[in-house]
Amino acid sequence: MQGVGFRPFVYQLARKCNLAGWVRNTGDGVLIEAEGNEDRLQQFLESVQDEAPSLAAITDVRAETISPFGSEGFHIQASISNAGTRPTVPPDVNTCSECLADVLAPDNRRYMYPFTNCTNCGPRFTIIQCIPYDRPNTTMRDFRMCPDCRAEYEDPSDRRFHAQPNACRVCGPRLSLDGRIDARDQETLHKAAELLSEGKILAIKGLGGFHLACDARNTQSVRTLRERKGRAGKPFAVMCADLVEARRICFVDEASESLLTSPEAPVVLMPAKPDTDVSPLVAPGNRCLGVMLPYTPLHHLLLAETPKTLVMTSGNFSEEPIAYRNEEALDRLGHFGDHILLHDRPIHMACDDSVARVFEGQPMVVRRARGYVPRPIPLGMNVPEILACGGDLKNTFCLTKGNLAMLSQHMGDLENAATLRHYVHVLRHLQDFFDARPKIIAHDMHPDYFSTKQALSMDAQAKIPVQHHHAHIVSCMVEHQLSAPVIGVAFDGTGCGTDGCIWGGEFLIADLASFRRAAHLSYLPMPGGEMAIRKPGRMALSYLLQALGPRGEDVGVELMPSLSSAEAYAVRTQIDRGLNTPLTSSMGRLFDAVSALLGICTESTYEGQAAMELEAAAFGPADEVFDYTLSKADDSSIEISVQPMIAAIAELKSRATKEWISGVFHATVADIVTEVCALLRQEHGLNQVVLSGGVFQNILLLQLVLKRLRDQGFEAFHHCQVPCNDGGLSLGQAVVAARRSAI
Ligand code: ZN
Numbered sequence: 001m002q003g004v005g006f007r008p009f010v011y012q013l014a015r016k017c018n019l020a021g022w023v024r025n026t027g028d029g030v031l032i033e034a035e036g037n038e039d040r041l042q043q044f045l046e047s048v049q050d051e052a053p054s055l056a057a058i059t060d061v062r063a064e065t066i067s068p069f070g071s072e073g074f075h076i077q078a079s080i081s082n083a084g085t086r087p088t089v090p091p092d093v094n095t096c097s098e099c100l101a102d103v104l105a106p107d108n109r110r111y112m113y114p115f116t117n118c119t120n121c122g123p124r125f126t127i128i129q130c131i132p133y134d135r136p137n138t139t140m141r142d143f144r145m146c147p148d149c150r151a152e153y154e155d156p157s158d159r160r161f162h163a164q165p166n167a168c169r170v171c172g173p174r175l176s177l178d179g180r181i182d183a184r185d186q187e188t189l190h191k192a193a194e195l196l197s198e199g200k201i202l203a204i205k206g207l208g209g210f211h212l213a214c215d216a217r218n219t220q221s222v223r224t225l226r227e228r229k230g231r232a233g234k235p236f237a238v239m240c241a242d243l244v245e246a247r248r249i250c251f252v253d254e255a256s257e258s259l260l261t262s263p264e265a266p267v268v269l270m271p272a273k274p275d276t277d278v279s280p281l282v283a284p285g286n287r288c289l290g291v292m293l294p295y296t297p298l299h300h301l302l303l304a305e306t307p308k309t310l311v312m313t314s315g316n317f318s319e320e321p322i323a324y325r326n327e328e329a330l331d332r333l334g335h336f337g338d339h340i341l342l343h344d345r346p347i348h349m350a351c352d353d354s355v356a357r358v359f360e361g362q363p364m365v366v367r368r369a370r371g372y373v374p375r376p377i378p379l380g381m382n383v384p385e386i387l388a389c390g391g392d393l394k395n396t397f398c399l400t401k402g403n404l405a406m407l408s409q410h411m412g413d414l415e416n417a418a419t420l421r422h423y424v425h426v427l428r429h430l431q432d433f434f435d436a437r438p439k440i441i442a443h444d445m446h447p448d449y450f451s452t453k454q455a456l457s458m459d460a461q462a463k464i465p466v467q468h469h470h471a472h473i474v475s476c477m478v479e480h481q482l483s484a485p486v487i488g489v490a491f492d493g494t495g496c497g498t499d500g501c502i503w504g505g506e507f508l509i510a511d512l513a514s515f516r517r518a519a520h521l522s523y524l525p526m527p528g529g530e531m532a533i534r535k536p537g538r539m540a541l542s543y544l545l546q547a548l549g550p551r552g553e554d555v556g557v558e559l560m561p562s563l564s565s566a567e568a569y570a571v572r573t574q575i576d577r578g579l580n581t582p583l584t585s586s587m588g589r590l591f592d593a594v595s596a597l598l599g600i601c602t603e604s605t606y607e608g609q610a611a612m613e614l615e616a617a618a619f620g621p622a623d624e625v626f627d628y629t630l631s632k633a634d635d636s637s638i639e640i641s642v643q644p645m646i647a648a649i650a651e652l653k654s655r656a657t658k659e660w661i662s663g664v665f666h667a668t669v670a671d672i673v674t675e676v677c678a679l680l681r682q683e684h685g686l687n688q689v690v691l692s693g694g695v696f697q698n699i700l701l702l703q704l705v706l707k708r709l710r711d712q713g714f715e716a717f718h719h720c721q722v723p724c725n726d727g728g729l730s731l732g733q734a735v736v737a738a739r740r741s742a743i
């Protein structure tokens with residue numbers, strides 16, 4: 001991968017070992033010719049692997065002996081541009097400790113300079129306009145390096161050798177506050193910090209786009225931000241000045257600490273400490289907080305003066321794509337922010353913050369964007385060039401080439417027209433990066449998805465529809481390089497099934513090319529379709545009517561005070577007459593229903609809210625479970641009925657706490673998974689279970705399921721590198737299409 005400082009590292013190592021020769025990039029990797037004493041050569045070969053810069057992921061080293069030429073000195077040769085066989089565009093990298101030290105040292109010429117970077121850190125993906133990755137092909141092209149910067153750039157022993165975005169106060173990008181540039185960045189930063197301390201909302205241009213920022217302790221500011229952004233309850237991420245501050249507001253374990261400070265520097269979800277001064281409006285109804293640390297010098301310098309925890313949310317309205325152009329920010333964000341902190345280094349590719357968490361000591365990516373994209377994912381097999389268009393929510397798309405898959409950054413929800421335009425723009429750009437001209441296009445089976453329509457509008461030799469939950473399972477199989485048939489457990493909110501119903505509580509016997517639906521939650525009407533997703537109370541009522549008969553209507557009104565009897569009546573009539581009541585086997589909707597039944601969330605303002613709040617409420621025994629029944633359907637698949645559980649919850653509600661009921665509910669779902677998997681193991685002789693779908697973002701559920709499966713001797717797999725939600729869908733689609741087209 002270019003731009004990670006590998007060649008200068010080799011150069012310095014060769015000099016240290018007293019070797020002659022050269023190093024250069026080729027399309028296939030790095031080629032080194034080294035000549036010298038045998039011991040030194042051996043030492044060099046070992047050190048190349050052991051001491052390589054942390055960003056350089058070495059996959060393979062091959063060495064062969066050639067006759068000495070009697071070369072003198074060691075040189076870095078120009079890249080050979082037969083590149084194109086492999087993606088060579090690096091992701092953006094968190095500010096390294098050396099650059100941070102430069103910025104904080106009063107005697108350094110980059111003291112307080114917010115755009116300091118080097119070969120080991122700084123902007124990459126977001127500023128590269130085309131490959132190869134050289135300065136004229138980046139948005140730094142209009143900044144002419146001053147003699148000092150130029151000297152660093154040309155000196156192979158310098159940390160800034162060939163650092164394409166290299167810059168300093170004399171020659172590089174400048175800050176401006178509300179359009180005013182001060183010769184001293186310090187002054188601008190100081191003023192911006194003052195405004196934030198006063199409770200103002202600032203639009204701040206960062207690496208991959210604009211953030212809207214305010215003091216996270218100031219409830220009034222956070223409330224204003226929510227109103228202006230049109231975001232009622234969805235949690236905001238925060239940026240903490242340093243680890244000390246992160247530890248003050250969250251429980252930070254060792255693995256989360258390394259994730260926070262990693263080159264990717266994602267937002268890390270961690271358990272929030274109780275009774276801190278962080279406003280309850282930052283992440284209402286949630287036990288976790290999403291925290292990131294400063295990842296550019298600008299953030300470091302700003303946070304050094306502001307309140308130590310700032311809300312930092314994408315600069316956009318509701319679910320629109322993140323704003324990244326200056327004009328756009330002045331035009332649109334002017335309404336959101338009281339002030340705008342800008343700079344004049346253009347962002348070419350917008351890229352949101354990534355979100356991750358630690359699970360069982362390992363990082364688990366929830367939203368894959370800045371820091372991770374466009375690093376390819378190894379497939380462990382060769383596939384044709386394919387474009388997989390993804391789903392409509394949390395969209396990403398995927399391009400494959402050779403044995404690699406490149407997943408786009410998180411795009412957002414395509415039902416938004418602006419996001420759809422952005423999608424087309426990014427698609428063109430990444431096809432160029434990857435030099436991909438795919439002849440095969442994979443898409444979701446849902447005919448009305450925007451991503452499907454997009455796929456159908458493009459030119460291709462073959463267009464391959466892939467069932468939603470099959471794509472989920474395969475995306476997780478690919479992560480673990482599994483290809484033999486597995487038991488796939490796909491739990492999510494919505495996905496189009498092969499029978500035209502809305503699936504989402506599915507057990508599949510799946511391999512990479514095909515699947516059979518082996519078990520599922522029994523069907524239930526969704527009164528009002530989409531409306532039932534926004535109003536979980538409707539799902540609860542549907543479940544009550546199924547479990548208790550007509551009596552369910554009165555029980556529902558009694559249990560859920562927010563549900564008016566008029567609405568309950570309307571829902572029952574709707575179900576009785578079959579008006580706009582699609583059938584669903586969705587596990588997400590079951591979580592919604594239970595959340596509403598317990599009075600936790602009856603109206604959902606963002607996707608997954610009811611389920612998240614239900615998880616946050618759970619507190620109770622993991623060994624007690626509610627009753628449920630399993631039966632064989634006509635097609636010999638297993639049908640799971642939770643009617644006994646719904647009846648039990650309705651009956652218990654007045655006597656047990658919602659925390660306890662939620663705890664037992666989670667345990668019951670885990671019990672269902674294990675029970676059904678055990679039956680399928682008997683029938684099919686399969687012992688590997690793959691867990692995917694957005695419901696598994698629920699960490700409590702994931703823990704309970706894994707524990708039970710392992711106790712019963714199953715080998716269970718879950719997502720780490722790729723989101724379990726629809727953000728991972730395109731990877732699965734691509735591989736299914738690859739396998740199908742090979743048959
Ligand atoms: Zn650096």
Ligand code: ZN
Pocket residue numbers: 145146147148149150167168169170171172
């Ligand atoms: Zn300079």
Ligand code: FE
Pocket residue numbers: 468472492493494495693694725726
């Ligand atoms: Fe899904």
